Amino acid sequence: xxxxxxxxxxxxxxxxxxxxxxxxxxxxxxxxxxxxxxxxxxxxxxxxxxxxxxxxxxxxxxxxxxxxxxxxxxxxxxxxxxxxxxxxxxxxxxxxxxxxxxxxxxxxxxxxxxxxxxxxxxxxxxxxxxxxxxxxxxxxxxxxxxxxxxx
Amino acid sequence: xxxxxxxxxxxxxxxxxxxxxxxxxxxxxxxxxxxxxxxxxxxxxxxxxxxxxxxxxxxxxxxxxxxxxxxxxxxxxxxxxxxxxxxxxxxxxxxxxxxxxxxxxxxxxxxxxxxxxxxxxxxxxxxxxxxxxxxxxxxxxxxxxxxxxxxxxxxxxxxxxxxxxxxxxxxxxxxxxxxxxxxxxxxxxxxxxxxxxxxxxxxxxxxxxxxxxxxxxxxxxxxxxxxxxxxxxxxxxxxxxxxxxxxxxxxxxxxxxxxxxxxxxxxxxxxxxxxxxxxxxxxxxxxxxxxxxxxxxxxxxxxxxxxx
Numbered sequence: 001x002x003x004x005x006x007x008x009x010x011x012x013x014x015x016x017x018x019x020x021x022x023x024x025x026x027x028x029x030x031x032x033x034x035x036x037x038x039x040x041x042x043x044x045x046x047x048x049x050x051x052x053x054x055x056x057x058x059x060x061x062x063x064x065x066x067x068x069x070x071x072x073x074x075x076x077x078x079x080x081x082x083x084x085x086x087x088x089x090x091x092x093x094x095x096x097x098x099x100x101x102x103x104x105x106x107x108x109x110x111x112x113x114x115x116x117x118x119x120x121x122x123x124x125x126x127x128x129x130x131x132x133x134x135x136x137x138x139x140x141x142x143x144x145x146x147x148x149x150x151x
Numbered sequence: 152x153x154x155x156x157x158x159x160x161x162x163x164x165x166x167x168x169x170x171x172x173x174x175x176x177x178x179x180x181x182x183x184x185x186x187x188x189x190x191x192x193x194x195x196x197x198x199x200x201x202x203x204x205x206x207x208x209x210x211x212x213x214x215x216x217x218x219x220x221x222x223x224x225x226x227x228x229x230x231x232x233x234x235x236x237x238x239x240x241x242x243x244x245x246x247x248x249x250x251x252x253x254x255x256x257x258x259x260x261x262x263x264x265x266x267x268x269x270x271x272x273x274x275x276x277x278x279x280x281x282x283x284x285x286x287x288x289x290x291x292x293x294x295x296x297x298x299x300x301x302x303x304x305x306x307x308x309x310x311x312x313x314x315x316x317x318x319x320x321x322x323x324x325x326x327x328x329x330x331x332x333x334x335x336x337x338x339x340x341x342x343x344x345x346x347x348x349x350x351x352x353x354x355x356x357x358x359x360x361x362x363x364x365x366x367x368x369x370x371x372x373x374x375x376x377x378x379x380x381x382x383x384x385x386x387x388x389x390x391x392x393x394x395x396x397x398x399x400x401x402x403x404x405x406x407x408x409x410x411x412x413x414x415x416x417x418x419x420x421x422x423x424x425x426x427x428x429x430x431x432x433x434x435x436x437x438x439x440x441x442x443x444x445x446x447x448x449x450x451x452x453x454x455x456x457x458x459x
Contacts, residue, residue, distance in 0.1 A: 022222070093355070097406075098405065098406040127214070128218075141399065
């Protein structure tokens with residue numbers, strides 16, 4: 001036993017690394033990913049607003065992309081989504097929660113009622129990312145909706 | 152108890168060379184985004200003082216290993232160059248102090264950022280001396296290290312971690328380094344545990360408190376010495392607790408970071424005063440990496456020593 005324990009520990013520590021290939025990314029680069037999600041399943045955490053989004057131009061490892069998103073409130077009669085402007089232009093943040101860092105800042109502009117374009121969308125590395133749609137007042141985040149994507 | 156002042160060259164050479172090689176292997180941080188813990192600057196040979204310059208070039212080859220262990224690569228990789236100045240001196244027969252000042256430069260697709268990394272100061276004590284060159288007992292140096300958050304951390308970056316140069320936290324660590332020489336073979340092992348401290352952060356992406364935890368390094372290596380040369384290899388295992396980001400709208404839990412750096416080194420000791428080492432480092436060979444990037448690189452190191 002005196003020999004076995006350190007031997008097992010040594011074997012574990014010096015085991016060769018094995019590359020594990022990821023499953024094909026289906027959240028971004030597959031052909032169906034450009035479709036917009038309009039079921040209002042992506043909800044802001046506090047206000048009850050929801051959003052739909054889709055790629056206008058998909059980012060690559062070297063080029064920036066852009067996405068379009070729409071914000072909705074629930075219809076008072078039947079709860080169906082009604083497109084609504086936010087009080088201020090929201091921000092889109094790209095964040096890698098496991099790694100603990102973001103990407104470059106994006107630029108968001110309103111293009112119609114409750115419709116916004118986020119450009120300069122660039123992921124600095126592949127992996128699991130969050131797209132944070134944030135409603136801010138000054139520097140304070142009032143509300144946010146989170147979309148998980150795997151690049 | 153009086154230390155031997157004159158060390159036979161055959162014994163001094165392997166010890167000195169082994170420690171020349173320890174530093175770059177321990178220093179190797181995660182390839183992409185800073186992190187890790189600064190390597191200790193320790194005198195483990197028989198010198199009174201030492202001054203070390205090292206230059207490293209590291210290329211990310213696996214951009215992301217996620218918490219499920221999936222390896223992801225892109226065709227565009229980050230490249231990291233580092234320039235490190237280190238000095239250490241004896242304060243008394245068994246106490247010593249050291250300082251390390253790194254400069255880091257990161258480049259990706261023509262975008263380059265550079266600056267000061269995390270400065271680290273070390274206070275060491277030779278708790279296990281080898282004054283009589285015991286054939287079995289190793290020499291042991293314990294150390295306390297404090298790391299200053301002089302390098303920008305990935306949490307504070309506005310460029311997707313391309314401008315990160317360190318951990319960005321105040322941290323303290325305790326560790327020990329053991330060395331032993333058996334004829335032409337030398338061996339070393341080191342272990343340290345460190346604790347980083349919380350800080351507030353406000354960027355365009357996050358605003359809240361960063362809550363890091365503990366981390367640890369464990370290294371082991373062997374070398375073979377012939378004439379004025381040494382060839383050797385070492386492995387360094389690194390693990391870091393998740394860093395929580397506590398924000399008003401919720402907490403991001405983070406994930407454990409883990410990687411192993413293998414190094415192969417060739418050293419040349421021109422004299423008792425001068426030594427040089429060329430090391431190859433690879434993070435894709437060993438271990439079970441998670442939540443990190445993996446890189447390969449070369450390090451050149453020149454060391455000047457002043458004997459006791």
